[in-house]
Amino acid sequence: xxxxxxxxxxxxxxxxxxGIGFRLGAGELLYLQxxxxxxxxxxxxxxxxxxxxxxxEIRWRxxxxxxxxxxxxxxxxxxxxxxxxxxxPLENLLAAARLADEALSEDEAIDALEQVGLAGRExxxxxxxxxxxxxxxxxxxxxxxxxxLWILDEPFVALDVAAVDWLAGIISGxxxxxxxxxxxxxQLVDIPAGTVRELRLG
Amino acid sequence: xxxxxxxxxxxxxxxxxxxxxxxxxYFVALAVLFGLAGLYLGMLVAPTDxxxxxxxxxxxxxxxxxxxxxxxxxxxxxxxxxxxxxxxRLSGMMTQALAPTGxxxxxxxxxxxxxxxxxxxxxxxxxxxRLTSELILLFLYIGYMALTAAIDDARRADKAxxxxxxxxxxxxxxxxxxxxxxNTLHQGSSINLAKSSxxxxxxxxxxxxxxxxxxxxxxxxxxxxxxxxxxxxxxxDWARVELSGHLTGGEQ
Amino acid sequence: MLNVIVAVVVRDLRLxxxxxxxxxSALFFFVIVVSLFPLGIGPEPDLLRKLAPGxxxxxxxxxxxxxxxxxxxxxxRDGTLEQLALAPHPLGLVVTGKVIAHWLVxxxxxxxIAPVLGLQFDLSADALIVLTGAILLGTPALSxxxxxxxxxxxGVRGGGVLLSLLVLPLxxxxxxxxxxxxxxTVSGLGGEGHLSLLAALTFASVGFxxxxxxxALKIALE
Numbered sequence: 001x002x003x004x005x006x007x008x009x010x011x012x013x014x015x016x017x018x019g020i021g022f023r024l025g026a027g028e029l030l031y032l033q034x035x036x037x038x039x040x041x042x043x044x045x046x047x048x049x050x051x052x053x054x055x056x057e058i059r060w061r062x063x064x065x066x067x068x069x070x071x072x073x074x075x076x077x078x079x080x081x082x083x084x085x086x087x088x089p090l091e092n093l094l095a096a097a098r099l100a101d102e103a104l105s106e107d108e109a110i111d112a113l114e115q116v117g118l119a120g121r122e123x124x125x126x127x128x129x130x131x132x133x134x135x136x137x138x139x140x141x142x143x144x145x146x147x148x149l150w151i152l153d154e155p156f157v158a159l160d161v162a163a164v165d166w167l168a169g170i171i172s173g174x175x176x177x178x179x180x181x182x183x184x185x186x187q188l189v190d191i192p193a194g195t196v197r198e199l200r201l202g
Numbered sequence: 203x204x205x206x207x208x209x210x211x212x213x214x215x216x217x218x219x220x221x222x223x224x225x226x227x228y229f230v231a232l233a234v235l236f237g238l239a240g241l242y243l244g245m246l247v248a249p250t251d252x253x254x255x256x257x258x259x260x261x262x263x264x265x266x267x268x269x270x271x272x273x274x275x276x277x278x279x280x281x282x283x284x285x286x287x288x289x290x291r292l293s294g295m296m297t298q299a300l301a302p303t304g305x306x307x308x309x310x311x312x313x314x315x316x317x318x319x320x321x322x323x324x325x326x327x328x329x330x331x332r333l334t335s336e337l338i339l340l341f342l343y344i345g346y347m348a349l350t351a352a353i354d355d356a357r358r359a360d361k362a363x364x365x366x367x368x369x370x371x372x373x374x375x376x377x378x379x380x381x382x383x384x385n386t387l388h389q390g391s392s393i394n395l396a397k398s399s400x401x402x403x404x405x406x407x408x409x410x411x412x413x414x415x416x417x418x419x420x421x422x423x424x425x426x427x428x429x430x431x432x433x434x435x436x437x438x439d440w441a442r443v444e445l446s447g448h449l450t451g452g453e454q
Numbered sequence: 455m456l457n458v459i460v461a462v463v464v465r466d467l468r469l470x471x472x473x474x475x476x477x478x479s480a481l482f483f484f485v486i487v488v489s490l491f492p493l494g495i496g497p498e499p500d501l502l503r504k505l506a507p508g509x510x511x512x513x514x515x516x517x518x519x520x521x522x523x524x525x526x527x528x529x530x531r532d533g534t535l536e537q538l539a540l541a542p543h544p545l546g547l548v549v550t551g552k553v554i555a556h557w558l559v560x561x562x563x564x565x566x567i568a569p570v571l572g573l574q575f576d577l578s579a580d581a582l583i584v585l586t587g588a589i590l591l592g593t594p595a596l597s598x599x600x601x602x603x604x605x606x607x608x609g610v611r612g613g614g615v616l617l618s619l620l621v622l623p624l625x626x627x628x629x630x631x632x633x634x635x636x637x638x639t640v641s642g643l644g645g646e647g648h649l650s651l652l653a654a655l656t657f658a659s660v661g662f663x664x665x666x667x668x669x670a671l672k673i674a675l676e
Contacts, residue, residue: 072542080533086472098461341623380627
């Protein structure tokens with residue numbers, strides 16, 4: 001479903017990588033690996049369509065990713081949490097869903113926050129939460145996420161052991177429903193999935 | 203995909219650099235030629251103006267400089283549009299190479315305007331619609347140069363600068379007409395810089411000077427573009443060859 | 455389409471309400487700058503009446519500039535901007551929403567307080583009405599054009615000063631027609647012509663600027 005051909009990335013004057021390509025089908029997971037500065041985040045930004053590749057092409061369902069259709073199928077979680085400090089976790093979730101054109105009821109949002117262990121903190125402004133808790137607010141988006149392609153940049157950072165297990169379960173469930181996932185990670189987490197691919201940069 | 207590839211080749215720095223190098227001397231020669239002819243006609247042949255005396259001769263600098271300052275902005279906007287549409291590297295380098303010359307022309311136009319204004323109207327500065335627009339044009343040049351200088355990544359600087367130029371070029375006519383409107387409301391009649399009854403020789407010398415400024419701008423922009431190119435492409439093979447040639451003092 | 459704009463406006467207004475001090479500071483900046491002019495010029499009512507439109511408008515431009523650097527910077531810093539750029543609808547719609555929200559918290563308060571400040575300058579009732587109308591009509595253009603500058607300078611060092619350098623020259627037509635409307639009313643010529651030109655500027659810039667800003671944001675996000 002997602003195909004990348006012969007991608008080349010130049011940042012500043014340095015060529016980070018060239019000739020990168022892969023195919024990813026339904027239910028498959030792709031691990032991106034590589035040392036710091038190898039271009040993992042740049043490749044992710046290419047795959048989500050924010051960074052145009054110097055050479056090469058990326059296709060989703062056979063068509064170029066520079067379209068609204070692709071973005072409607074994409075769920076991206078960057079290393080920034082994309083939550084507003086002034087808003088409560090609940091408001092953050094609801095606002096994010098509305099801005100992404102997704103249907104999310106208040107009950108579903110509360111349920112998602114409970115699952116990430118933030119029960120009772122729905123109405124506390126996010127600036128009063130710890131780093132790990134903020135990360136959980138960001139991850140709570142994934143609980144009700146129905147879109148087929150997940151691209152996650154270091155999703156396990158700042159999480160405790162229990163949360164890592166929980167997130168692995170969420171990703172695994174997504175793959176079992178026929179979703180696709182691409183992620184960078186330094187911790188190798190065991191995610192039960194049909195096919196796990198690896199791509200090493202640099 | 204195919205034609206984009208061709209455009210890349212056409213505008214590739216490796217081909218453009220030597221081409222510009224051969225063209226520069228011709229443009230310099232033309233600038234000197236036109237300049238000498240224009241100055242001769244303007245300073246020695248053109249008659250003394252019965253109203254304004256000898257001082258009027260500064261228009262042979264003032265008017266061509268004003269023309270060039272506007273023309274260069276349009277050329278920059280043109281390159282910017284090409285750059286944003288086809289993602290060519292050359293266009294960003296050309297806009298950045300043109301900007302200082304454009305700003306210089308705008309500044310020259312303001313300076314000569316002031317020098318002319320003092321003996322003619324008794325004031326260094328009058329809020330004439332054209333002078334005011336020229337000042338705003340200088341602001342636009344400075345804004346462009348400040349923006350591109352503040353962004354470290356060359357490609358981002360090119361794109362952001364290009365977008366600013368396109369926004370600017372849409373706004374320039376709006377600004378010009380609003381300033382004109384403002385001027386007619388506040389001053390009644392504006393002072394006309396270009397006298398209507400212009401002697402034939404005056405017109406000719408003005409045109410020759412305009413050609414001189416034009417050739418000078420092209421030569422300078424090409425020189426600057428070559429420098430920018432070498433700086434940006436210093437890690438490529440052709441630029442290395444070029445740079446090592448300069449280091450050993452030999453010509454290519 | 456409208457949903458997106460409304461969602462952005464609601465979110466940005468809610469954020470602004472949780473940070474009211476920003477709105478209030480910009481408003482007080484406007485009040486203080488305007489109040490300083492008579493101290494620098496002298497209290498003669500004739501002179502003040504003549505200067506009032508220009509002073510109020512220039513102060514309004516500067517007050518609008520104050521809140522512009524944060525228009526996208528906060529969303530950029532916490533990663534929300536990426537999410538907005540990845541949403542299925544065009545980014546231009548999101549920016550339209552942000553421009554509307556920016557106007558509601560920066561331009562609208564200026565228009566509401568301007569008549570009070572106009573009294574300090576001995577403006578007549580007619581002139582005060584036109585002044586309020588002109589600021590209401592013109593400030594959306596300031597937010598729109600300002601959004602382009604804010605997007606271009608996003609994450610650039612010295613962004614705030616650079617932003618003023620880029621945007622203030624583009625504000626000149628709004629200044630001319632905005633101040634001109636009040637001026638024409640004071641001198642008895644009627645400000646309708648100016649006001650309709652101001653409205654045209656606002657329509658053009660609110661329609662066009664979000665798309666230019668969206669292009670600039672995409673450049674900044676690369």
